[in-house]
Structures are given as C-alpha cells and as structure tokens.
Amino acid sequence: MKVVVTGGAGFIGSNFIRYMLAHYPQDEVINVDALTYAGNPENLADVESHPAYRFVKADIADRTAIEPLFAEGVDAVVNLAAESHVDRSIMQPDLFVRTNVLGTQTLLELSRQYGVRKFVQVSTDEVYGTLGDTGLFTEHTPLRPNSPYSASKAGADLLVRAYYETYGLPVNITRCSNNYGPYQFPEKLIPLMIHNALQDKPLPVYGDGLNVRDWLYVEDHCRALDLVLRQGRDGEVYNIGGHNERNNLQVVRTILAELNKPESLIRFVADRPGHDRRYAIDASKIRKELGWTPQYDYESGIRATIRWYRDHTEWMERVISGDYRQYMAKQYGDR
Numbered sequence: 001m002k003v004v005v006t007g008g009a010g011f012i013g014s015n016f017i018r019y020m021l022a023h024y025p026q027d028e029v030i031n032v033d034a035l036t037y038a039g040n041p042e043n044l045a046d047v048e049s050h051p052a053y054r055f056v057k058a059d060i061a062d063r064t065a066i067e068p069l070f071a072e073g074v075d076a077v078v079n080l081a082a083e084s085h086v087d088r089s090i091m092q093p094d095l096f097v098r099t100n101v102l103g104t105q106t107l108l109e110l111s112r113q114y115g116v117r118k119f120v121q122v123s124t125d126e127v128y129g130t131l132g133d134t135g136l137f138t139e140h141t142p143l144r145p146n147s148p149y150s151a152s153k154a155g156a157d158l159l160v161r162a163y164y165e166t167y168g169l170p171v172n173i174t175r176c177s178n179n180y181g182p183y184q185f186p187e188k189l190i191p192l193m194i195h196n197a198l199q200d201k202p203l204p205v206y207g208d209g210l211n212v213r214d215w216l217y218v219e220d221h222c223r224a225l226d227l228v229l230r231q232g233r234d235g236e237v238y239n240i241g242g243h244n245e246r247n248n249l250q251v252v253r254t255i256l257a258e259l260n261k262p263e264s265l266i267r268f269v270a271d272r273p274g275h276d277r278r279y280a281i282d283a284s285k286i287r288k289e290l291g292w293t294p295q296y297d298y299e300s301g302i303r304a305t306i307r308w309y310r311d312h313t314e315w316m317e318r319v320i321s322g323d324y325r326q327y328m329a330k331q332y333g334d335r
C-alpha cells in the first residue's frame, strides 16, 4: 500500500509515521508537510533513511504542488496536516480556514480524481463543542464547535462527509480526545508546563484550572488510526478516547510533583475566550467494531512523558527558537 500521510512532521503525524514504518515495512509512506512552525523534520530523524519513507515539502492547500504525487498513484491518504492550536486560531482564524478547510478540500478533490481507495480525516472531539459535568461525546453528538480551530475542523469534516455522499469517495473521520506523548510542540498544555517548570518560570493556568480534558497516549491514537485505515467501514465516524478525564490543575500538579518543583509556580491567568469546559469521549464504537483498546495507563504514561521532555531539553531548545518567543510574548505577555 502507498500511503500519503499529511502533517507527518508534527506531533501525532511523526508518531504515526514511526508506527507505520515499524509495523508495515512493506508499505510506502509519503510524508507531505509544509513545515510550518509546528513541523519539525527532526521528529523523524531516526527513520528518514528508511527505504519505505519519503518526505515531500508541500502545502496541502496548493493543488499544483501536490497533484504530481497523486498522479503517481496513491492508495490511501491520512490527513493530519492542520493548524492545531486553539489559542493561535483566536489570533489568526483565516489561516485555520485556509489550511484546515481549503487544504482538506484540495486533498479530497485530488483523491476523488485519482481514485484513492481510502481517505482518513484525522479530526477532533472539539467539533462537538463542550460538555457539562456529565455525559460523553458519541458519534451522534451534534457538531457545535466554539473556537475558530474547532469550527475549521468541523468544516473539514462536513466536506469529507459530502465527498462520501456525493462522489462515493471511501472516507472515514476519526475524532480523538487530547493526546500526550513525545514530540508535542511546547505551546500545548503538557509540554509548555514541563518547559516552564524546568526553567522555574510561572505556569499559566487559564481561568479556574478546572476545565477537563480526556487524555490519551499518542501511540494509542496511532494504533486506532491504523485500524481505521485498514478496517474502517466506508463513510463511518469513529470516536477515540481512553476515559482519562483530568482537570488542568490535576495535570499541572502531576508535572510539578514529577519534576520536584513547588506549586507556587502556578499562576492563574485570564481565561481563553470561548474556553470549552469539559471533553469526554465514548469510544465504544471503535472498541466493538475494530477491537481497539488503549494500551497505556494514564498515570504511568504521563510520568514517562514528563521524563522524556526532561531528558530531551536539547530538542525543546531547538524547537523553541523560530517564531516561538514572539508567539509566547503575544499570548502570555510578560507573565
């Protein structure tokens, strides 16, 4: 099988490509990535000379740049390329529409024209909006996105659905909860807090810190994506999540404890506008239909992840050169 993986230089994409090459060395994997601030070829340094791996630097919204790849013949597309950070979407929503909506539509159109046999759209639980204190998101929960990021991902999901209904393109949509693990860009909660704690800098907690996320180790997400790619029923949506609900303060306190840093580093700062209160996933469909089960326990997985960042400070330092400092100043000011 020849698989185009978009966004493969990012957090989940690089973990997914490593997973694919380890489990299916006979398949060909082509990583299409524009290398935005979030794309880092170093995330795949250990596999870049693998004979089944190829990297193509291209923007998924640039049809001229990516059409030659489809013209070569492609069996499947796994679309992970996206602008992925909610706070950045509040600063620059147009970029999110361009990449997440137009980029996905460009890939769908080329997939239709060149007869791709499976298109997997890697979406997010955020398209469902927010939950109150109880309940879980199922695949039938209405889409009620609250941020420009989640609205752009929901827009993409609707186009994916339309390409299935209108043109019969064999598609799947996956909607996963928050991932944690190695190679995550340090604008996201867990690596940001680890980075700040290691430097004895304040840890900026939005609002009251009681917003809840449902955490999943990235490799468990990758295994689910692989199952959907190979066995997903065409046209179906699959939720992915591991029932690991934690509020942000709990996550931050675990990080401080693991790094032997004081809780006095915690700073409550202004809340994120439109901040979703709680996410929690009902993943019974993918468990029953495809036999997926998460293999990583949250308490040991999060501690191993904290230690990974502590032991890879040189990776962190290289990542945060670039536009990181400018973004952090805009987002957090001098705090």
Ligand code: NAD
Residues within 6 Å of the ligand: 006, 007, 008, 009, 010, 011, 012, 013, 032, 033, 034, 035, 036, 037, 038, 039, 040, 058, 059, 060, 061, 079, 080, 081, 082, 083, 084, 085, 099, 103, 122, 123, 124, 125, 153, 175, 176, 177, 178, 179, 180, 184, 185
């Ligand atoms: P990330 O920001 O770490 O990586 C995104 C990658 O996409 C980067 O390598 C970047 O260079 C690339 N990219 C951005 N714009 C591009 C463009 N126009 N053309 C080509 N490449 C482009 O993101 P992530 O956290 O790894 O998320 C990957 C996907 O999974 C996204 O679609 C996201 O919506 C989804 N998702 C993420 C999570 C999570 O917790 N991180 C959970 C559920 C779903």
Ligand code: DAU
Residues within 6 Å of the ligand: 084, 085, 086, 087, 123, 124, 125, 126, 176, 177, 178, 179, 187, 188, 189, 190, 192, 204, 205, 206, 207, 209, 211, 212, 213, 248, 272, 279
């Ligand atoms: O649910 C899946 C989504 O998870 C993915 O679709 C997104 O791509 C991914 O970024 C993530 O979105 P979140 O907004 O949940 O993740 P983030 O790490 O930005 O924030 C997690 C929680 O931590 C959220 O409640 C906001 C809070 N937070 C975040 C930052 C960056 C803080 O309190 N302080 C911070 O500085």
